[in-house]
Amino acid sequence: MKRIAFLLLAAATAAGVVASTAPASGHPGEEASPIYGVTIPPGYRDWKLIAVKQLHFAGMGEQLRAQVGNDIAIKAFKEGTLPFPDGAIIAAIHWTQVTSEDNNKVLDVPFPGTKSFVVGSRVNVQFMVKDSKRYAATGGWGFADFTDSKPGDKALHET
Amino acid sequence: MKRIAFLLLAAATAAGVVASTAPASGHPGEEASPIYGVTIPPGYRDWKLIAVKQLHFAGMGEQLRAQVGNDIAIKAFKEGTLPFPDGAIIAAIHWTQVTSEDNNKVLDVPFPGTKSFVVGSRVNVQFMVKDSKRYAATGGWGFADFTDSKPGDKALHET
Numbered sequence: 001m002k003r004i005a006f007l008l009l010a011a012a013t014a015a016g017v018v019a020s021t022a023p024a025s026g027h028p029g030e031e032a033s034p035i036y037g038v039t040i041p042p043g044y045r046d047w048k049l050i051a052v053k054q055l056h057f058a059g060m061g062e063q064l065r066a067q068v069g070n071d072i073a074i075k076a077f078k079e080g081t082l083p084f085p086d087g088a089i090i091a092a093i094h095w096t097q098v099t100s101e102d103n104n105k106v107l108d109v110p111f112p113g114t115k116s117f118v119v120g121s122r123v124n125v126q127f128m129v130k131d132s133k134r135y136a137a138t139g140g141w142g143f144a145d146f147t148d149s150k151p152g153d154k155a156l157h158e159t
Numbered sequence: 160m161k162r163i164a165f166l167l168l169a170a171a172t173a174a175g176v177v178a179s180t181a182p183a184s185g186h187p188g189e190e191a192s193p194i195y196g197v198t199i200p201p202g203y204r205d206w207k208l209i210a211v212k213q214l215h216f217a218g219m220g221e222q223l224r225a226q227v228g229n230d231i232a233i234k235a236f237k238e239g240t241l242p243f244p245d246g247a248i249i250a251a252i253h254w255t256q257v258t259s260e261d262n263n264k265v266l267d268v269p270f271p272g273t274k275s276f277v278v279g280s281r282v283n284v285q286f287m288v289k290d291s292k293r294y295a296a297t298g299g300w301g302f303a304d305f306t307d308s309k310p311g312d313k314a315l316h317e318t
Contacts (some may be wrong), residue, residue, distance in 0.1 A: 119212075
């Protein structure tokens, strides 16, 4: 039952993540990224999971990250199709990483000293859109970086 | 372009993850977990993402983890429905965490000293199945822990 208690706790923590990301789905007319003109794809938070990552910035804390893809991207991943077909979109969601004291208490019994980290607040979300004609100058990929549903400036997108 | 190069690199790394997890989908007749009789739900790797986590085991390395849910579970999360309705299933996929030297090289230019960690091999996958009648003795939740599509033993499921 301890294991189940831990999983339930994790699920309760996660509920906030799902709820807090709901408003980030795009609507027509929303602001587009500079240079590439990419808007937030509707429903991207419900896309299928590609991978998870962790990033440690020197002196700047840590992030937990998830990559999700639309159906075209997931199909290409599964079938090993390269280069990615036009229409493929990959989203990278970045959160701050925070310690979960609740998880640590439960885990400390079976695994003494274990530290559990969960997602905190959302930092930003990035989109890569494959369109070999429109984005021919940048290898066929368009790019966007949104914070609180607002795209970053031109300088950010030029990097 | 450096940012796009990094994202493409991340996507290439992820391709292995998606491909390597494909055979883990369940089929009728597969072995069920002791005590709870839970089998691997077909297509769970395509469920929607709930949250990502990182776990640091004292002296035992680190794991990156993702929780995904079936449609009933995702709906309950979004609408804040508690307790979870019968039929909800949450899957927790656990991978080893490894350093990505390729990512580090790209990231070191804009963010000197940044360390990037990606998923290595899959460790195990756990399922929590809500069935208030069948699992009344354990708070309405059944549990399963699979490694290489084989359920763990009775002792593991008793904890």
